[in-house]
Amino acid sequence: MVVPQINVTSQQGPTLAPSRVDELETPAVTIDLDAVECNIERMQAYCDSHGLGLRAHVKTHKLPRVAAVQIDRGAVGVACQKLGEAEVMADAGIERILLTYPLVGEIKWARAARLASRVQLSVIGDSQLIARGLASFLPPTGSVGFLVECDTGFGRAGVQTPSEALELGRAVAAIPALRFDGLLTHPAPSAAQSWFAAAVRLFAEARIEVPTISVGGTPHAYRVHERVALATELRVGVYAYGDRACMLRGEHALADCAMRVRTTVVSRPTPSRVILDAGSKTLSSDLANSTDDGLFGFVVEHPDLRLAALSEEHCHAELTRPSAAPAVGDIVTLIPNHACAVSNLHDHVYLHRGGKLPEHVRVAARGRVQ
Amino acid sequence: MVVPQINVTSQQGPTLAPSRVDELETPAVTIDLDAVECNIERMQAYCDSHGLGLRAHVKTHKLPRVAAVQIDRGAVGVACQKLGEAEVMADAGIERILLTYPLVGEIKWARAARLASRVQLSVIGDSQLIARGLASFLPPTGSVGFLVECDTGFGRAGVQTPSEALELGRAVAAIPALRFDGLLTHPAPSAAQSWFAAAVRLFAEARIEVPTISVGGTPHAYRVHERVALATELRVGVYAYGDRACMLRGEHALADCAMRVRTTVVSRPTPSRVILDAGSKTLSSDLANSTDDGLFGFVVEHPDLRLAALSEEHCHAELTRPSAAPAVGDIVTLIPNHACAVSNLHDHVYLHRGGKLPEHVRVAARGRVQ
Numbered sequence: 001m002v003v004p005q006i007n008v009t010s011q012q013g014p015t016l017a018p019s020r021v022d023e024l025e026t027p028a029v030t031i032d033l034d035a036v037e038c039n040i041e042r043m044q045a046y047c048d049s050h051g052l053g054l055r056a057h058v059k060t061h062k063l064p065r066v067a068a069v070q071i072d073r074g075a076v077g078v079a080c081q082k083l084g085e086a087e088v089m090a091d092a093g094i095e096r097i098l099l100t101y102p103l104v105g106e107i108k109w110a111r112a113a114r115l116a117s118r119v120q121l122s123v124i125g126d127s128q129l130i131a132r133g134l135a136s137f138l139p140p141t142g143s144v145g146f147l148v149e150c151d152t153g154f155g156r157a158g159v160q161t162p163s164e165a166l167e168l169g170r171a172v173a174a175i176p177a178l179r180f181d182g183l184l185t186h187p188a189p190s191a192a193q194s195w196f197a198a199a200v201r202l203f204a205e206a207r208i209e210v211p212t213i214s215v216g217g218t219p220h221a222y223r224v225h226e227r228v229a230l231a232t233e234l235r236v237g238v239y240a241y242g243d244r245a246c247m248l249r250g251e252h253a254l255a256d257c258a259m260r261v262r263t264t265v266v267s268r269p270t271p272s273r274v275i276l277d278a279g280s281k282t283l284s285s286d287l288a289n290s291t292d293d294g295l296f297g298f299v300v301e302h303p304d305l306r307l308a309a310l311s312e313e314h315c316h317a318e319l320t321r322p323s324a325a326p327a328v329g330d331i332v333t334l335i336p337n338h339a340c341a342v343s344n345l346h347d348h349v350y351l352h353r354g355g356k357l358p359e360h361v362r363v364a365a366r367g368r369v370q
Numbered sequence: 371m372v373v374p375q376i377n378v379t380s381q382q383g384p385t386l387a388p389s390r391v392d393e394l395e396t397p398a399v400t401i402d403l404d405a406v407e408c409n410i411e412r413m414q415a416y417c418d419s420h421g422l423g424l425r426a427h428v429k430t431h432k433l434p435r436v437a438a439v440q441i442d443r444g445a446v447g448v449a450c451q452k453l454g455e456a457e458v459m460a461d462a463g464i465e466r467i468l469l470t471y472p473l474v475g476e477i478k479w480a481r482a483a484r485l486a487s488r489v490q491l492s493v494i495g496d497s498q499l500i501a502r503g504l505a506s507f508l509p510p511t512g513s514v515g516f517l518v519e520c521d522t523g524f525g526r527a528g529v530q531t532p533s534e535a536l537e538l539g540r541a542v543a544a545i546p547a548l549r550f551d552g553l554l555t556h557p558a559p560s561a562a563q564s565w566f567a568a569a570v571r572l573f574a575e576a577r578i579e580v581p582t583i584s585v586g587g588t589p590h591a592y593r594v595h596e597r598v599a600l601a602t603e604l605r606v607g608v609y610a611y612g613d614r615a616c617m618l619r620g621e622h623a624l625a626d627c628a629m630r631v632r633t634t635v636v637s638r639p640t641p642s643r644v645i646l647d648a649g650s651k652t653l654s655s656d657l658a659n660s661t662d663d664g665l666f667g668f669v670v671e672h673p674d675l676r677l678a679a680l681s682e683e684h685c686h687a688e689l690t691r692p693s694a695a696p697a698v699g700d701i702v703t704l705i706p707n708h709a710c711a712v713s714n715l716h717d718h719v720y721l722h723r724g725g726k727l728p729e730h731v732r733v734a735a736r737g738r739v740q
Contacts, residue, residue: 025475025477025478025740026475026740027739027740028740059682059683081682081683082683101636101647101683102636102637102645104634104635104636104647104698104699105395105396105634105699107395108395126637126639127637127638127698129698129699130698151639155643155686156637156639156645156681156684156686157636157637157639157645157684158637158639159639160639160640264474264475265474266471266472266474266527267472267496267497267519267526267527267528268497269496269521269526269527269528269529269530270530273525275472275526275527277471277474277739278739280654280656280711281711281714281737281739282739284650284654284655285654285655285656285657285711286650286655287655311526312429312451312710312711312714313429313451313452313471313739314526314527316525316526328474328497328499328500329474329475329499340682341650341651341655341682344651344682344715345714345715345737345739346737346739347737367651367715367716367717369397369647369648369651369652369683369715369716370395370396370397370398
């Protein structure tokens with residue numbers, strides 16, 4: 001046996017300089033930049049053709065480099081879910097940031113105010129507490145945009161009725177430190193169209209302009225122009241990578257799934273059981289949501305291999321028919337259920353084109369939950 | 371409003387020097403060292419009273435400092451699930467490491483051989499490929515222990531029958547670079563007792579000593595002496611922190627749950643809906659396993675608050691009766707379902723005693739899936 005070229009620096013994990021993805025130690029998360037660019041351009045073309053601003057959500061990749069490609073191809077800016085993500089993007093030179101999370105508390109407001117001093121920041125909220133709290137930390141005549149978060153049917157955060165939206169929008173418009181930017185919802189159920197129509201009527205009666213109506217979510221994004229015709233902005237994240245949930249919805253073909261997880265078969269206890277070295281600490285425990293069949297990923301080389309359960313570091317897979325393949329030591333490639341969760345588990349991913357020259361890149365905004 | 375003392379260094383996240391846990395920005399993971407020590411001493415006393423070696427699994431905390439306490443109180447060594455974790459523990463001076471994961475592939479074997487040159491390493495496996503592969507990277511007369519992994523009913527990795535265990539044990543005993551150390555299983559179903567009894571008979575007939583029978587898992591750990599009387603070693607991890615799964619099984623009282631997640635109420639869209647700033651990127655999507663009720667944690671201050679669903683950064687909670695409390699801005703404390711998954715999501719946790727002087731500590735072995 002040949003000892004591979006390896007330089008173990010245990011504080012940093014093993015460092016390898018493989019020339020191809022198929023030489024990477026497992027488990028490893030790989031990102032095909034050709035597929036990423038193709039996905040970005042496809043969604044940008046859709047938004048362009050329907051007059052929608054594309055707001056690229058960085059929660060999926062957490063990589064400034066991918067955000068820069070999204071901006072370059074025409075995105076109006078990025079969306080960040082947490083302040084910590086936004087700070088990382090600002091450090092990397094991203095200038096237009098929408099923070100799509102309710103900021104509550106003096107520490108958050110102080111941080112947001114500092115961020116607003118160096119980027120074009122917009123925020124969201126569903127209560128006057130958020131608007132007034134943030135404003136108290138901003139310069140008196142501000143340039144921070146504020147969108148009213150609306151619960152148009154998902155049942156998460158957001159004002160519950162168009163008249164509540166007007167009440168908050170009016171309060172925001174009266175705060176000099178803030179700029180009322182419009183309305184926002186996530187995701188965009190079909191009911192959002194009538195919800196926003198009612199709200200727009202109320203704002204028109206009150207003579208308050210609603211510059212932006214922002215809707216979110218990769219699922220069904222390509223039908224937003226039909227489903228929520230009032231939308232002016234589409235916030236999407238997963239589209240850039242694709243994952244098994246996207247495949248199940250028919251929105252991404254296998255070739256469009258840029259994120260893959262290389263795993264090794266570490267045990268073949270029975271002719272039908274296959275154990276892979278990727279558990280919930282590699283893939284997360286997330287299922288594929290609405291299209292859920294209870295499985296934890298798709299195996300490119302063995303579509304018949306059902307990823308039935310996860311331990312923390314093991315994937316328990318079952319072959320539909322007993323077989324000697326795959327054998328212990330074989331490498332198989334998974335499409336994970338949920339790309340965003342996988343990015344958030346890994347300190348590094350490998351960027352590549354066509355499987356060549358994988359580059360070990362730090363996931364700069366991972367774990368930034370604050 | 372008073373601007374808090376804050377020093378934002380965005381590359382590192384906010385750095386604060388609060389004097390109490392209840393001043394920490396949210397979401398934040400806190401670890402009560404008094405409770406940790408109490409949990410460690412209780413399990414150690416159990417093992418001591420039943421002649422079991424306690425092998426402390428670091429996958430739960432991933433902190434060399436906690437591992438050192440476990441060793442200090444009498445653990446025979448640590449268990450690590452991945453090589454990367456073991457390398458971090460070795461760097462921190464932990465000397466006796468059992469790697470409870472099947473090592474497959476030349477890169478892994480080369481790394482394990484380097485690790486074996488600086489610590490007392492034992493490994494596990496269920497195939498001769500693993501034993502021979504690793505041995506080919508070791509000095510000819512080795513001191514690396516090897517336990518045969520046995521599937522005694524869980525249905526994950528491991529040889530399937532006592533005679534397969536003997537076959538592999540005999541092969542290992544014949545490899546000069548390895549030392550046959552015995553048998554191992556995870557977890558320890560009641561059937562493990564008869565399984566091991568049959569195996570021990572076969573090994574005795576073959577005149578091969580079985581020094582160790584190692585069983586694993588915090589669930590039902592305090593009954594291992596009754597359920598698997600042949601066990602000589604107990605591998606446990608979660609016991610040190612406790613989590614909601616431990617509470618539901620009745621093994622940890624609320625006060626024994628050392629890991630807590632401080633969260634802020636960021637939205638109150640309706641009188642019964644409460645949105646907290648801790649989603650699946652803070653808590654993981656893990657349910658509480660066998661005792662699962664579909665909820666995502668327990669709220670210390672509001673036991674009536676049902677954590678019904680998670681988004682990536684939001685917890686969707688429902689009050690059983692409409693109420694104004696908790697209000698936007700209130701802080702509530704969660705007991706997460708699964709401590710190991712939470713440790714693995716966070717770059718840092720806060721260690722404290724009695725809520726005072728929280729210390730910001732890097733989770734050194736987090737994310738070490740390779």
